[in-house]
Amino acid sequence: MAVTLALSYTAYSLADFHVSSDPVYSVSSYTVYGTPSFLSIRVNSSAPTNAVEFRVDNASSLSGFLALTPGGYSAVGNFCSAGATTFFSVLTQTGMLAVSGSAVSWIDGIETSSAQVQQGRHEVVIAGGSDCTLDLPGGTVVSGPSPSVSTLPMESESSQSCTFLVPYNSAGHVATIVFDGGTQVVDF
Numbered sequence: 001m002a003v004t005l006a007l008s009y010t011a012y013s014l015a016d017f018h019v020s021s022d023p024v025y026s027v028s029s030y031t032v033y034g035t036p037s038f039l040s041i042r043v044n045s046s047a048p049t050n051a052v053e054f055r056v057d058n059a060s061s062l063s064g065f066l067a068l069t070p071g072g073y074s075a076v077g078n079f080c081s082a083g084a085t086t087f088f089s090v091l092t093q094t095g096m097l098a099v100s101g102s103a104v105s106w107i108d109g110i111e112t113s114s115a116q117v118q119q120g121r122h123e124v125v126i127a128g129g130s131d132c133t134l135d136l137p138g139g140t141v142v143s144g145p146s147p148s149v150s151t152l153p154m155e156s157e158s159s160q161s162c163t164f165l166v167p168y169n170s171a172g173h174v175a176t177i178v179f180d181g182g183t184q185v186v187d188f
Contacts, residue, residue, distance in 0.1 A: 024045070024046040024047075025043055025044070025045050025046075025179070025182060025184050026043070026044045026045075027041060027042070027043050027184050027186060028041075028042050029041045029042070029186055029188070031188075032109075036068065036085055036127065036167040036168065036169055037167070037168055037169070038106075038109070038125075038165050038166060038167055038168070039165075039166045039168055039175070039186075039188045040109065040163060040164070040165050040166075041163065041164040041165075041166065041175065041177070041186055042161075042162075042163045043161070043162050043163075043164070043177060043184060044160060044161050045160045045161070045179070045181070046160070047160065047181065048159035048160055049159065049160070049179045049180055049181040049182075050159070050179060050180045051152060051154055051156075051162060051177055051178070051179055052152075052178050052179065052180055053152070053176075053177075053178040054066065054152055054153055054154070054164060054175070054176070054177055054178075055175065055176040055177075055178070056073040056166060056173055056174070056175050056176075057072060057073050057173055057174060058073070059072075059073040059074050059075050060075060061075070061088075061151040061152045061153065062151070063075035064076050064077055064151060065077070065078060065079050065081070065086045065087075065088050065151050066086065066087055066088070066151065066153055067081055067084035067085065067086045067087075068084060068085040068086075068087075068167045068168065068169065069083060069084045069085075070083075070169070073173070075151075077145075078144050078145070079124070079126060079129075079132075079134070079144070079145075079149060080101065080103065080126060080129040080130065080131065080132040080133075080143075081129065081130075082128070082129070082130035083128070084128075085125060085126070085127040085128070085167045086125070086126050086129070087123065087124070087125045087126075087153040087165065087166065087167060088123070088124060088149060088150060088151055088152070088153050089121045089122060089123050089124065089149075089150045089152055089153055089154050089155065089156075090121070090122050090124055090134060090136065090148055090149055090150070091120070091121050091147075091148050091149075091150065092117055092119065092120070092122060092136055092137050092148065093119050093136075093137045093138055094117065094118050094119045094137060095116070095117065095136075095137025095138060096114055096115070096116055096117075096135070096137055097114065097115055097116075097117045097122060097124075097134070097135070097136060097137060098113060098114035098115075098134070098135040099113050099114070099124065099126060099129075099132060099133075099134060099135075100113070100132060100133045100134075100135055100141075101129055101130075101131050101132030101133060102128075102129065102130070102131065102132070103126045103127060103128050103129030103130075103132045104126075104127045104128060105124065105125065105126050105127070105129075105132075106123075106124070106125040106165070107122060107123075107124055108122050108123055108155050108165075109123070109155075109163075109165050114135075117137065120155075120156060120157075121150070121154060121155060121156040122155055123153055123154055123155040123163070123164070123165050125165060125167055127167070134148075134149065136148055153165070153166070164177065166188070168188065171188065173187070173188050174186070174187055174188075175187075175188065
């Protein structure tokens with residue numbers, strides 16, 4: 001009898017959760033091995049939602065640009081930081097997006113210093129940059145925080161789908177994505 005009640009309660013709880021007006025999130029992830037390795041986290045939502053914060057361990061995108069250093073994750077004041085791999089996003093128009101300087105860079109998960117992009121939010125990762133700039137479509141050059149550059153490290157396909165590319169150098173970390181409709185946690 002107790003097992004039947006437990007199963008009935010579980011089924012009821014799940015049904016109640018799925019008919020809620022809050023978004024239901026589906027999270028999938030995979031690892032791309034290299035130097036550094038990347039965890040790609042794809043989030044799909046049943047309803048329009050906005051990501052408002054991304055945390056890795058104790059570092060928050062609300063405190064600055066997220067950076068991976070040999071000692072772990074932290075938030076730094078600029079997207080170009082010597083000895084660190086920073087990850088953030090750029091809101092652009094359609095055109096050529098380029099990273100200038102001596103750093104290795106990835107745009108939307110592809111190792112490249114420039115890419116033709118569509119209008120929207122694109123994730124940029126910069127490894128080992130000490131002096132770099134972003135060349136945005138339309139000719140604007142950005143060397144630090146600006147309205148076009150966000151500390152939230154995501155590529156956004158729509159209001160219901162986004163991808164986070166997280167560089168990492170070891171296991172045992174926790175990524176937390178805070179949305180206006182809920183929170184998702186990914187261990188890696």
